[in-house]
Amino acid sequence: MLKSEIRKQALKSRLSLSDEEYKTLNNELLKQFIALDFDRVKTIHVFLPITEKKEPNTFLLIEWLTQNHPEIKIIVPKADFDMVIMTNHEYLGIDDLQKNLYDILEPQRGNVYEGAVDMVLIPLLAFDKKGYRVGYGKGFYDRFLESLNAQKIGLSLSSAGNKIDDVNEYDIRLDFCITPTEIIKF
């Protein structure tokens, strides 16, 4: 299937989740997430969820990490929509976040972080069995991941979907995808 079609379907089915279903799926996703091996992870990049679009609620993961791995540094993104690039910022807590024009929370005072990142959690609309993903279609994450040497982990509230037929040379495959029922290794 083509990305454009997959994108439309995925958005629709995601928005049809009830608040109750959304909550349950997020709790199940957290249970899978905590089974990852964090032994060599010093820095983790976590996207900030657009909950209006029923993206995985990464605040649950941030909370768990803060409590169970206070030694891990949490980094959050800020997107520049003109340049289609993202920068890494230190996470100073929820009070430092404000929504941009696209309803995406972003850090205000958190300094740019230029150091190494060991693990990146990646938003997606759909993924296939080979580990390719479909996002909102601007190519933010493909550009961002190019410059990082980190474990790439997709987060999805639904399971693997149809094969993506229009994969391009920029598409970067995930190393893992976490769903509410399993951790898939590609």
Ligand SMILES: Nc1nc2c(c(=O)[nH]1)N(C=O)[C@@H](CNc1ccc(C(=O)N[C@@H](CCC(=O)O)C(=O)O)cc1)CN2
């Ligand atoms: N939480 C989160 N942050 C993220 C992403 C994501 O998927 N999730 N992105 C992943 O790449 C980037 C943002 N990607 C976006 C791409 C397009 C539109 C956008 O244009 N939205 C319009 C509708 C479409 C249009 O007008 O063309 C809108 O919402 O009005 C928004 C965000 C960076 N940050």
Ligand SMILES: Nc1ncnc2c1ncn2[C@@H]1O[C@H](COP(=O)(O)OP(=O)(O)OP(=O)(O)O)[C@@H](O)[C@H]1O
């Ligand atoms: N590293 C890159 N350099 C230049 N162009 C790129 C790069 N990565 C992606 N693109 C271009 O960006 C556009 C959007 O890519 P694609 O459809 O794969 O986005 P997506 O993965 O769905 O979205 P996102 O990464 O924002 O979640 C494509 O036209 C693609 O060619």
